[in-house]
Amino acid sequence: MLSISKRLKTIASLVTLQKKVIDIGTDHAYLPIYLYLNNITKNITASDISPQVLEISLNNLQKYNLEKKINLIKSDGFRNVDGIFDIAVITGMGTYTIINILNTKNIPDTLIIQSNNDYYLLRKHLNYLGYKIEKEIALYENKHYYIIIKFIKEKEFLTDEELLFGKSNNLQYYDYLKNKYIKLYEKSRDEKFLKYIDMLNSIIEKTPVEMK
Numbered sequence: 224m225l226s227i228s229k230r231l232k233t234i235a236s237l238v239t240l241q242k243k244v245i246d247i248g249t250d251h252a253y254l255p256i257y258l259y260l261n262n263i264t265k266n267i268t269a270s271d272i273s274p275q276v277l278e279i280s281l282n283n284l285q286k287y288n289l290e291k292k293i294n295l296i297k298s299d300g301f302r303n304v305d306g307i308f309d310i311a312v313i314t315g316m317g318t319y320t321i322i323n324i325l326n327t328k329n330i331p332d333t334l335i336i337q338s339n340n341d342y343y344l345l346r347k348h349l350n351y352l353g354y355k356i357e358k359e360i361a362l363y364e365n366k367h368y369y370i371i372i373k374f375i376k377e378k379e380f381l382t383d384e385e386l387l388f389g390k391s392n393n394l395q396y397y398d399y400l401k402n403k404y405i406k407l408y409e410k411s412r413d414e415k416f417l418k419y420i421d422m423l424n425s426i427i428e429k430t431p432v433e434m435k
């Protein structure tokens with residue numbers, strides 16, 4: 224059986240059952256293979272911009288006899304993608320690449336995004352495109368927090384705190400951010416970090432008891 228990271232499993236847990244899914248930037252195609260083998264959905268397209276990567280994806284699909292079950296295509300973002308999907312998964316890339324990928328027509332109403340950086344810009348841009356944060360998970364793995372967000376097409380007002388620190392309600396993550404900004408303030412004496420620490424203190428106070 225395919226063994227995948229906690230990060231990919233968490234991403235898979237956000238995929239609604241039996242929907243038509245595209246994994247943009249699939250790389251090894253582990254997520255599509257996992258979705259298929261676990262009956263999360265069988266209607267899957269895996270795509271990548273890189274021909275070398277697609278050879279590896281194809282090899283992996285063949286290992287599981289899925290080369291005829293999962294549609295594999297070469298595409299820069301949605302450029303060569305035909306038809307409308309229910310869900311697009313775009314993970315393991317930087318926010319600028321993700322924003323470029325989303326700068327096209329026929330973007331699905333549900334997006335599962337895990338960016339490697341610039342979460343403020345990511346949340347702000349998706350909010351501008353008319354997407355709401357349906358669920359946000361701050362996942363700790365390999366000594367690192369991954370921010371995984373499921374967006375759905377719906378208007379939403381986000382506060383500055385939510386744009387900066389998200390909606391995960393994960394107290395450990397907020398504590399981690401607070402400690403990071405305390406260290407950054409001690410190094411730089413930049414007042415901006417004091418403001419972040421204050422904001423995080425008030426978020427931590429407001430986080431519901433069951434989340435703590």
Ligand SMILES: C[S@@+](CC[C@H](N)C(=O)[O-])C[C@H]1O[C@@H](n2cnc3c(N)ncnc32)[C@H](O)[C@@H]1O
Nearest residue numbers: 247248249250271272273276298299300314315
């Ligand atoms: C670090 S891998 C992430 C793989 C997988 N999505 C994950 O989360 O584990 C990033 C992949 O995105 C692909 N990629 C980068 N820019 C892309 C684009 N504009 N369109 C499609 N794929 C892209 C790269 O070729 C690479 O395979």
